[in-house]
Amino acid sequence: MPVLRASIGLAARLAEWGGGRVPMVAGRITSALASPLASPLAPDDYLGLIDPLLSARHPAGRVVAVRPECAGAATLEIRPGRGWAGHRAGQYLPVGVEIDGVRHWRTYSITSPPEAPGRTLTITVKEDPGGRVSPHLVHRTRPGTVLRLSPAQGEFTLPEDPLPPRMLMVTAGSGITPVAGMLRTLAGRRLSGPAPDVVLLHSAPGPDEFLFRAELAGLAARLPWLSVHARYTRTAGRLVPEHMGVLCPDWYDRETWACGPDGLLDALERHWAAAGAGERLRVERFRLTPVPAQGSNMPGGRVRFERSGVEADSSASVPLLETGETAGVAMPYGCRRGICFGCLAPLVHGRVRDLRTGELHGEPGELIQTCVNGAAGPLALAL
Amino acid sequence: MSTTAVLSNATGKPTEELGEELDRIRAEVVAARGTDDARYIRTVIAVQRGLDTGGRAALALSLFPPAWIAGTAMLTTAKILENMELGHNILHGQWDWMGDPAIHSTTWEWDFLTPADAWKHTHNHLHHTYTNVVGLDRDLGYTILRMSPEQRWHPVHLLQPLYNALLAPVFEWGIALYDLEADAVPCGRKSVRALLGDLAGLARKAVRQAAKDYVLFPLLAGPSALPCLLGNVTANGLRNIWAHTVIFCGHFPGAVQTFSYEEAQLDGETRGQWYLRQIQGSANIEGGPLLHVLTGNLSHQIEHHVFPDLPSNRYAELAPRVREICARHGITYVSGPLWRQYASMWGRVLRHSVPHRY
Numbered sequence: 150m151p152v153l154r155a156s157i158g159l160a161a162r163l164a165e166w167g168g169g170r171v172p173m174v175a176g177r178i179t180s181a182l183a184s185p186l187a188s189p190l191a192p193d194d195y196l197g198l199i200d201p202l203l204s205a206r207h208p209a210g211r212v213v214a215v216r217p218e219c220a221g222a223a224t225l226e227i228r229p230g231r232g233w234a235g236h237r238a239g240q241y242l243p244v245g246v247e248i249d250g251v252r253h254w255r256t257y258s259i260t261s262p263p264e265a266p267g268r269t270l271t272i273t274v275k276e277d278p279g280g281r282v283s284p285h286l287v288h289r290t291r292p293g294t295v296l297r298l299s300p301a302q303g304e305f306t307l308p309e310d311p312l313p314p315r316m317l318m319v320t321a322g323s324g325i326t327p328v329a330g331m332l333r334t335l336a337g338r339r340l341s342g343p344a345p346d347v348v349l350l351h352s353a354p355g356p357d358e359f360l361f362r363a364e365l366a367g368l369a370a371r372l373p374w375l376s377v378h379a380r381y382t383r384t385a386g387r388l389v390p391e392h393m394g395v396l397c398p399d400w401y402d403r404e405t406w407a408c409g410p411d412g413l414l415d416a417l418e419r420h421w422a423a424a425g426a427g428e429r430l431r432v433e434r435f436r437l438t439p440v441p442a443q444g445s446n447m448p449g450g451r452v453r454f455e456r457s458g459v460e461a462d463s464s465a466s467v468p469l470l471e472t473g474e475t476a477g478v479a480m481p482y483g484c485r486r487g488i489c490f491g492c493l494a495p496l497v498h499g500r501v502r503d504l505r506t507g508e509l510h511g512e513p514g515e516l517i518q519t520c521v522n523g524a525a526g527p528l529a530l531a532l
Numbered sequence: 533m534s535t536t537a538v539l540s541n542a543t544g545k546p547t548e549e550l551g552e553e554l555d556r557i558r559a560e561v562v563a564a565r566g567t568d569d570a571r572y573i574r575t576v577i578a579v580q581r582g583l584d585t586g587g588r589a590a591l592a593l594s595l596f597p598p599a600w601i602a603g604t605a606m607l608t609t610a611k612i613l614e615n616m617e618l619g620h621n622i623l624h625g626q627w628d629w630m631g632d633p634a635i636h637s638t639t640w641e642w643d644f645l646t647p648a649d650a651w652k653h654t655h656n657h658l659h660h661t662y663t664n665v666v667g668l669d670r671d672l673g674y675t676i677l678r679m680s681p682e683q684r685w686h687p688v689h690l691l692q693p694l695y696n697a698l699l700a701p702v703f704e705w706g707i708a709l710y711d712l713e714a715d716a717v718p719c720g721r722k723s724v725r726a727l728l729g730d731l732a733g734l735a736r737k738a739v740r741q742a743a744k745d746y747v748l749f750p751l752l753a754g755p756s757a758l759p760c761l762l763g764n765v766t767a768n769g770l771r772n773i774w775a776h777t778v779i780f781c782g783h784f785p786g787a788v789q790t791f792s793y794e795e796a797q798l799d800g801e802t803r804g805q806w807y808l809r810q811i812q813g814s815a816n817i818e819g820g821p822l823l824h825v826l827t828g829n830l831s832h833q834i835e836h837h838v839f840p841d842l843p844s845n846r847y848a849e850l851a852p853r854v855r856e857i858c859a860r861h862g863i864t865y866v867s868g869p870l871w872r873q874y875a876s877m878w879g880r881v882l883r884h885s886v887p888h889r890y
Binding site for chain 2: 185186188189190194195197198206207245247249250251252253254483484486487488489490491493505506515516
């Protein structure tokens with residue numbers, strides 16, 4: 150179908166024109182004029198068929214390059230489409246990845262500076278060997294792959310100009326990713342005042358696992374205001390807050406950003422609070438819902454109904470619909486047998502078990518049938 | 533000949549085995565759903581939107597008769613696909629597993645007068661839960677037709693062959709009014725306020741849909757306005773007649789059974805008994821792949837009723853297996869070519885228009 154291919158090529162070129170502004174304006178005008186004609190769909194639904202990047206309602210990005218980083222990690226360069234609203238340095242990006250026909254959502258920190266319209270952004274993904282999505286992104290994603298994008302999120306960000314005069318970044322493992330985005334932004338930003346003094350303390354098992362090591366070393370060599378200290382835990386042991394006095398003697402006075410495993414962040418928070426500097430520490434946690442072990446005697450869990458402010462214990466064999474109704478929550482319901490999809494409710498976090506098949510499932514944001522799913526550990530529903 | 537099934541005849545044990553066998557098939561398909569299924573539904577969506585766009589474009593030039601024929605044919609096909617293979621099946625949640633918000637039962641709206649939410653309640657919940665139970669499944673005759681000897685005869689039923697024929701070309705209006713459940717207001721099952729709310733929702737959608745097909749597109753066609761309007765009316769009419777045909781052939785051929793509340797044993801009905809009732813209350817239409825796509829695979833009405841939330845493209849491969857299970861369990865599996873099911877359905881409409889008890 151050469152005509153179709155040509156029109157897709159044209160659409161892609163259109164998307165690049167004027168840094169994406171031309172199609173954005175044109176898209177808005179067409180949408181306004183054409184929406185009564187497309188009812189009950191939107192013109193966007195037709196545009197998205199020509200090229201997913203033209204869709205504003207379901208924003209998407211196309212992978213233009215996949216670059217291997219250190220062991221088990223890769224950087225994906227993504228060209229976002231019409232629906233992308235930009236980001237601030239340090240924010241994370243929910244990415245919808247399709248595997249075997251099923252879309253999975255994961256969030257990754259954006260490692261590139263806030264982009265000019267039409268430019269690409271990057272995320273750096275570290276493979277979780279037991280996971281499903283990260284190995285797919287690191288090893289099996291080819292340029293041309295379309296990923297769905299949600300708006301960038303998170304308050305763990307670099308402040309706007311003017312910056313605090315002295316800054317400290319404490320990171321471990323893939324906790325470096327949002328901070329790398331901030332440092333790259335700082336390195337490229339034209340500042341109104343003098344450059345801030347920035348110290349990065351990064352902890353990794355060894356030099357091979359230190360993401361962006363060469364680049365950050367290069368930046369530190371080039372920029373007088375940046376110093377980078379690596380701590381390799383395989384040889385030097387874990388980073389503990391008590392080391393701060395040696396590694397960064399003036400840590401107490403610095404505005405601090407920390408990202409890494411919960412254990413480290415908890416310890417840092419205690420340390421900073423004890424010193425009365427709690428308000429100068431910002432932390433970012435990568436939250437993962439632990440998958441409960443498979444077994445016949447599942448304990449169920451405590452269910453929180455967020456909008457109603459109700460909590461109730463739910464045994465593993467009781468449908469969440471019943472748990473909610475017993476607790477007095479106004480639950481949507483239908484056939485109560487799993488056929489009509491009238492009882493769908495968004496899962497905020499946690500996992501559920503399909504009472505018909507025993508299958509464990511549930512990702513944040515997923516709509517689940519409360520009449521045929523029971524609690525598999527603590528969870529929250531947006532009801 | 534229409535009969536009323538006595539489910540209690542099936543002894544507990546075999547029905548349980550039936551339930552387990554069908555549950556296993558369901559689990560197999562759930563585990564096997566993947567890339568190919570996703571590609572299938574996306575292809576149908578692309579084809580449907582392509583036909584829709586092509587049809588609209590051709591009808592804009594429909595002063596030329598060949599353009600009128602091509603445009604009307606494309607638009608009719610697009611509307612049929614949109615209604616049957618896309619709307620009906622997506623609103624059943626058959627594609628929710630993909631996690632694609634653009635192809636999801638909670639976000640999909642269709643080019644049929646009934647708003648998706650209202651239809652999901654009467655169809656997915658009431659019809660699929662209480663399939664062919666007299667008095668509970670309002671789809672059994674859509675409150676105006678008498679399709680079972682269990683339904684009380686009323687002199688107006690003498691006219692039902694006539695009004696069933698008149699219903700077909702305006703089927704979407706009939707379904708939209710029926711989905712309002714106005715008959716539930718006098719008996720207190722539905723409040724007047726709820727009825728007014730539903731009425732407003734329907735009015736909003738009807739205005740948008742009618743404006744699009746009968747005002748905006750004809751106006752855009754300029755000198756071709758009149759033939760364009762005629763093409764749109766034809767496409768909607770043919771879509772309605774087709775939807776009426778498929779749906780009536782799926783539940784009303786003569787051999788399909790109806791149930792009374794007691795026979796269906798709805799309180800404490802087991803999974804096996806539910807499956808049995810779904811099979812006995814539905815009928816298949818035999819034909820080629822094109823027929824199956826154009827009916828939204830509701831030609832496999834039995835498989836659809838047994839597995840309403842499995843992707844429609846899987847019904848064809850499931851049908852021989854379900855049929856084999858039915859043969860083994862001695863369960864009637866009503867299936868036949870379109871013409872025979874259609875004639876049989878009309879026979880039933882005629883037979884029950886008179887106050888005879890079979």
